[in-house]
Amino acid sequence: MSANRYYVDRPNVTPAGLLVTSAAAAATALAVGAVVGFVDYYDPFRVFAFLGVVGGGTLVGSVVARVARSQRLHHPLLRNALGLVAGLLACYALWAACTFAVMQKYDSTEISSFASPWSILQTMFYLSENPRWTVAGFPTGVARHLLYVLEIALLVFCTWSTAREGDTPFCSDSGDWADVLEDVALLATPADENAFRLALERNQYDPLRTLRHEGIDEADCYHVTLFVDPGQGEENYLTVQHVRESDGTEQDVVRLLRVPRSVVASLQEPVADRSQRMPVPTADGESSSHGNEATPDDSAVTELV
Numbered sequence: 238m239s240a241n242r243y244y245v246d247r248p249n250v251t252p253a254g255l256l257v258t259s260a261a262a263a264a265t266a267l268a269v270g271a272v273v274g275f276v277d278y279y280d281p282f283r284v285f286a287f288l289g290v291v292g293g294g295t296l297v298g299s300v301v302a303r304v305a306r307s308q309r310l311h312h313p314l315l316r317n318a319l320g321l322v323a324g325l326l327a328c329y330a331l332w333a334a335c336t337f338a339v340m341q342k343y344d345s346t347e348i349s350s351f352a353s354p355w356s357i358l359q360t361m362f363y364l365s366e367n368p369r370w371t372v373a374g375f376p377t378g379v380a381r382h383l384l385y386v387l388e389i390a391l392l393v394f395c396t397w398s399t400a401r402e403g404d405t406p407f408c409s410d411s412g413d414w415a416d417v418l419e420d421v422a423l424l425a426t427p428a429d430e431n432a433f434r435l436a437l438e439r440n441q442y443d444p445l446r447t448l449r450h451e452g453i454d455e456a457d458c459y460h461v462t463l464f465v466d467p468g469q470g471e472e473n474y475l476t477v478q479h480v481r482e483s484d485g486t487e488q489d490v491v492r493l494l495r496v497p498r499s500v501v502a503s504l505q506e507p508v509a510d511r512s513q514r515m516p517v518p519t520a521d522g523e524s525s526s527h528g529n530e531a532t533p534d535d536s537a538v539t540e541l542v
Contacts, residue, residue, distance in 0.1 A: 244493035254308030270327035274334025298399025320400030324393035411468030
């Protein structure tokens, strides 16, 4: 009855959007990775090198996220994959730049291939085992290998975590992510949480009005977040969390429940300006507002307070 009113994720991928995002991810990863690689080589204190790895990974992930959003590329699994691949490309560029800097310093042609990640990996392990190739301040042997692993982990994780898609609903009709309005309203905690949830799932929104008033205990109350369709459409969602500051818990009471736009407008009104009840959908699906007269649902609402 109510399951189809909760948000269902529908991916949105276009060939052009995927191509543009992939190209931007690859170009940024290679450029940033190369810069970080030279910093890795020339930094004698290793501090800036690690800051460069973290900052570089974050920058690459941010570019992937921004370009994907501009191209309306909505696919969480695909975004995760793009972030991971971009992170690995940045690692390849980092190692290639660092190896190139070492070879230029010693004017050596012992290892001349940069054509593949495998050849670069072989080169890096060779350098770590040969002291004459060691850059000032760099460890050798197992310690150097562990440093490689740490660089990979930091760079890939920072890129992936920044590039991955968040939990904001995607509005298919508008082709864009919903606008998030956090803590748009506070509600008093009802006596029966299940009854409150069932009322919302049955399109009975009067509890949102009766539980919203002045003097609410903000240490133990409901926080309402709205996700509004940017195209003025009907893909609007409601999330209600029970927040208890005493133990620091945040529990979802209702998560991403689809609601009419009239409910969104009512919740955005200041508390003092609300003289009407929440809009209640009628039998024909239209929303109507009730005054303060008694209705058949008032008894159910009273039980919630």
